Amino acid sequence: MPKTPAKRRSTPRKSPAERARIQALFERFEAAESDPRTELDYDSPYTLLAAVALSAQATDVSVNKATARLFAVADSPKKMLSLGEEGVIPYIASIGLFRTKAKNLVAAAKILVETYGGEVPLNREALQALPGVGRKTASVVLNELGVEPAIAVDTHVYRVAHRLGLARGRTPDQVEHELMAVIPDPWRTRAHHWLILHGRYVCIARRPRCGECPVADLCASREKAS
DNA sequence: ATCCCGAGGG
DNA sequence: CCCTCTGGAT
Missing domain, CATH: 1.10.1670.10 (Helix-hairpin-Helix base-excision DNA repair enzymes (C-terminal))
Known part of the structure; x- marks a missing residue:
């Protein structure tokens, strides 16, 4: 037995x-x-998503330093897409894994523009289907925005x-x-x-x-x- | 299991 | 020098 x-x-x-x-x-x-908040700087669902994606294996301080300049130029999927991978890299080169992140950021922006009209879909399925967005990143976005x-x-x-x-x-x-x-x-x-x-x-x-x-x-x- | 990958701390 | 940082894709 x-x-x-x-x-x-x-x-x-x-x-x-x-x-x-x-x-x-x-x-x-x-x-x-009583009201703990993220220490990542963002001012919209898109900049939140981008900031969280950039924060993988990086400190929020280094991410905020980079996004302060990046978001000044590209704070929407449309702008991020036209900035392009090579255009994004200089802004985030001070963050680890920057090549992968630049690629994913632009690829995700393309999907947001072409499939979601430039908006960030607020459901786990759609979020996790974006390149560079896994369960952890999706959870942070959904939780921070009060979706679930x-x-x-x-x-x-x-x-x-x-x-x-x-x-x-x-x-x-x-x-x-x-x-x-x-x-x-x-x-x-x-x-x-x-x-x-x-x-x-x-x-x-x-x-x-x-x-x-x-x-x-x-x-x-x-x-x-x- | 491995790759990606810079900055800051100790 | 080594370790760690709000991981994800292969």
Whole structure:
């Protein structure tokens, strides 16, 4: 008889104590910052989409530096398309992966112009069909514009969720699923930003500042604090 | 699994 | 020098 290796639940049930801890965790985040926002500069759905796409494996500071000049010249799909790949590159050459991003930015602009009349389609299917736009980027756009609560799992969210003991999954999709299961509705829209900002300024990748952490007492992996 | 890929921090 | 930064496509 083939032994069935006890399959782990993708989202393990939480004990009442665990759920209380998580509840306290987000109440703490909310008390500290009730309306967390993205730190990417944008002034329209299109510039938001472009900025988020450019932010892959790049700091928001470097992206804002580049988009300040890029958006002054091309803040619409139509303008981005006529600027062209070679025209875009000088503006974003200071950002990593710039060749790929320039190519995708123009290719996506072409689709937005030809298929969506220059507008940004506000649904996941259409967004993720754009070159350079995956689940994470689409989630950020949909969440930021208030279309639907979505928890984009980027490097910060992934790391912080693991450290706080909110998720164990190995892939971003698994972590997103676990977070959605654990975070109740009134917090879902803001959870992404709380986790991002916490990861950026406190729960830093290399050397987490546990000594200055507002949720250290609620953290699953706080032991060697400093 | 691998490629893309510059800037900033330690 | 090495690591990290709001990933996506192959």
